[in-house]
Amino acid sequence: MENLYLELFNRQKNNQFKVGNTTYKERLKKLKSLRYAVEVTYKQKIREALYNDFKKPELEVDLTEIYPVVSEIKYVSANLKSWMKRQKVETPMALLGSSSWVTYEPKGVCLIISPWNFPFNLTFGPLVSAIAAGNTVILKPSEMTPNSSKVMAEIVKAIFTEDEVALVEGAVETSKALLQLPFNHIFFTGSPAVGKIVMKAAATHLSSVTLELGGKSPTIVDKTANINQAARKIAWGKFLNNGQICVSPDYILIDETVKSDFISAFKKHLNEFYTEEIEQSSDYSRVVNDKHFDRLVNHIENARQCNASIEIGGVSNKTENFIEPTVISNLPEEASLLQEEIFGPILPIKTYGNLEAAIAYINSKEKPLALYIYSKSKSHINYVIKNTRAGTTAINNNVLQYSNHHLPFGGSNNSGIGKSHGFYGFEAFSNRRAVLKQHTKGATEFLFPPYTKLKQKLVD
Ligand code: NAD
Secondary structure (H helix, E strand, O other), X not given: OOOOOHHHHHHHHHHHHHHHOOOHHHHHHHHHHHHHHXXXXXXXXXXXXXXXXXXXXXXXXXXXXXXXXXXXXXXXXXXXXXXXXXXXXXXXXXXXXXXXXXXXXXXXXXXXXXXXXXXXXXXXXXXXXXXXXOOEEEEEOOOOOHHHHHHHHHHHHHXXXXXXXXEOXXXXXXXXXXXXXXXXXXXXXXXXXXXXXXXXXXXXXXXXXXXXXXXXXXEEEOOOXXXXXXXXXXXXXXXXXXXXXOOOOOEEEEEXXXXXXXXXXXXXXXXXXXXXXXXXXXXXXXXXXXXXXXXXXXXXXXXXXXXXXXXXXXXXXXXXXXXXOEEEEOOOOOOHXXXXXXXXXXXXXXXXXXXXXXXHHHHOOOOOOEEEEEOOOHHHHHHHHHHOOOOEEEEOOOOHHHHXXXXXXXXXXXXXXXXXXXXXXXXXXXXEEXXXXXXXXXXXXXXXXXXXXXHHHHHO
16 A cells, blocks of 8 residues: 555655755745744644643743744754855865865755654754755654644644645554655654654664653752752752653652752742642643553552652542642652653652762663752762763753753663754754865876886885
8 A cells, every 4th residue: 555645755855955955044034934933923822732732831831832942943043054054174185186075965855753742842843953954844743732733733834835844643653654754864752662663664764863762860969969959940840841851850869868858848849839729720731641641640559559658749630630749759669650751740759878879770770861960069960970871961950951052952872862952953954965076187196007016105
């Protein structure tokens, strides 16, 4: 049976040189239209879609969905001209009479598959990089946030022709059908399990991939840390988007001597953020759907069965997909909360006796997408960074490293392959083409046969 999306793919393939040969001004014009759509024309629709998808508060939509796309466009617009210029490199003496440079050429026809947790940010963010690099793009957002996907489809239709950028709505089967096509690049954001499926499919055509994946991001709080500030920042970073963030602090590793101070401070800040009537707070979003709600409630149930201590929260309401901000300690290692990425409003706390033990624990797991450390000690901070591996790190804060366009964003091995954002995003969607130009006619004459003794002497 013919692939449903082959015709669309071929139209983009036939159009790729036209799109690829656009000037930086033409690319900026497209980005400007996207910016205007997100920032002005569709702003209210975007807010409503996300409220309907998982009750995401308006301010959080502005800060974590609209702002990142707009600021990425601003940053790219300010720099694209220089990124598109050929980069001159040195040429060795042996190639005398030649000059060399690198040009960033578009990869061609690209596929962007995105998750549901920041539907706009994680679909349009990579799209900005792909357009900047001169590609044609097929977008496949998540089926779990259908209201957001619908608005994105409207935006894409209003701005682009289908042979340039198209959005395909659908679930796993749609994704699988798209993955059969010989894309030049696949940019996937989602779970490590699906990342492996994507990479296998990409191998069939040797499509290059960027895999922005997830996993468990550890957060160390040592005994020198400002405990009150650490608790406040983690309470924000953990419950933002209801814990459904790839760089959310997944679990805390805390020096056992400061654990109880940390939990008291954590409670205080949660009350300040969301009041004691948290279910009524319009600043607290919900778990995205029933399937994820059940998965998360099972984690809490499993913790109870393991006789762990529910320090904060633990209450849920199925009709609303609401789970209280929940903090759990004294979990045995086999507890599901310590084995799987949580991706929801539950925070396990694990104590350690010394920093070496905390590091050994982290290194016994897959490399995380983010590793956080709260400490006033320079030597502790350096020790942690030198003796662990992670895609990103924030010191004395969390999540914010994502928002600096000057930093590459991405994981390492199980948490991802390749980087995005700013120049790194442009690079992900480009092929670094190496060009050598010979200026002087006879300069390489000595390479050609017959290989005389004189030529041999030149090489020796
Ligand atoms: P997911 O992997 O289940 O789905 C992501 C996308 O893949 C969706 O569009 C989905 O339709 C598609 N998909 C799902 N199963 C598929 C299959 N078998 N074959 C082909 N396509 C398939 O991820 P999710 O639940 O949407 O998002 C949560 C995960 O994403 C977490 O692991 C999180 O850490 C990670 N994530 C990573 C980043 C990052 O930037 N590194 C950002 C957000 C989320």
